[in-house]
Amino acid sequence: MNLLENYEELVAMILFVIGFTMLVFSKNLLKKIIGLNIMDTGVYLFLASMGYIKDALTPIVPAEGEVNPMDYINPIPSGLVLTGIVVSVSVSALTLALCVRLYKKYHTLDLDEMYMHMKKEEE
């Protein structure tokens, strides 16, 4: 019963697992980065849905008068999502730059082929 009501969290979990599996099991470095971003999206969806309160407004309060906290959604997860998005942009850019460097050296994005080239270099 709780499962159907919590459908947003469920979707977030599925997104997270899809991204995680892609990150761990894909051999292509670019697909790994895409997986990492899908995983991030799952986390943001989870945080945003945890902060939501039914029939509540965005936390922009009127300039005057009393404020009843129960009229507004929880602003803390929104701030956390903001943090996460910025960090994920930086991480994506950094990993993509690393990918470019690796491709320039080994002319492949496949991890196993890259590993074989490294092995040959060692010999």
Next chain:
Amino acid sequence: MMKNKFSEKFSAWLSGEVDLTEKIAEEKRTEAPSRISKKEEAEETKIIRSLEKKEIKLSFKEYKVLSVVFCVILIGILTATVYFLPTFASSDVPAVNEVYEHYVAQGRDETGAVNTVAGMILDYRAFDTLGESFVLFTATCAVLILMDDKHKKPKKEMHETVNYSRDPIVKSMAAILIPLILVFGAYILVNGHLSPGGGFSGGAILGAGFILYAMVYGDEQALKVLSERKIKVVTICSLSFYCLAKSYSFFTGNEFNGVHSVISAGTPGDILSGGLIMPLNIAVGLVVCCTMYSFYMLFKRGRMN
């Protein structure tokens, strides 16, 4: 028997003692002990490559099945977790506690910002945002180091980019859109404490405007407008302004040392209110804008000049 052999091979591969290359290297040694002409050597490497690929394909059929099984198992575990979570959108969750109540009820009077999220991330938790700005700055530096190809002689433009500045449709549309995008970004930056938005979204919009400019009018023209030196100066000034401003409010926020901040929260709802929130929003926005623009330039050109 066969299965046993495969699992042994798989575990050996997992633990890093790969036998995929060894076998081929052995073959190479037995087949070609003496140096032969370059042409034959090239052919040989070709054969070896194809052999390697075959081996990989064989051992990865099961790998794919295993990864799908892992995915399904993990989804099962996390679905069970979701089952025990509190009901969606109810106000009866642990996250709705006194912190939330304080931020929403007293945030406006304490910080002067109508937008509670802006008040939270730039006043109560401003050091968190400072860390984020430094993460962006560090990422720019790292990408700059990684993409740097100054040592190589500059190649001729490999992929001849189309010059859109002569295209009548693109040029006139860009001439209308770019000022609008930049003004909208500035609006979001300045109104961060009054409406949804703030430093990060406004900065991203500003960066998008500059990237569009670079796409339409060419990189050289864009680098004349927003050069490497300007980006350096703007980023460093914004970050040090943020540090100084927040150190000031950190020092004066302590009620025991008798020093009080000269910056007042102002009237909530006014454009000049919220104390330091608007200048901090602008500083963060400039850092984000420069970061986005330099990511674009670095990934496209490999350098910033």
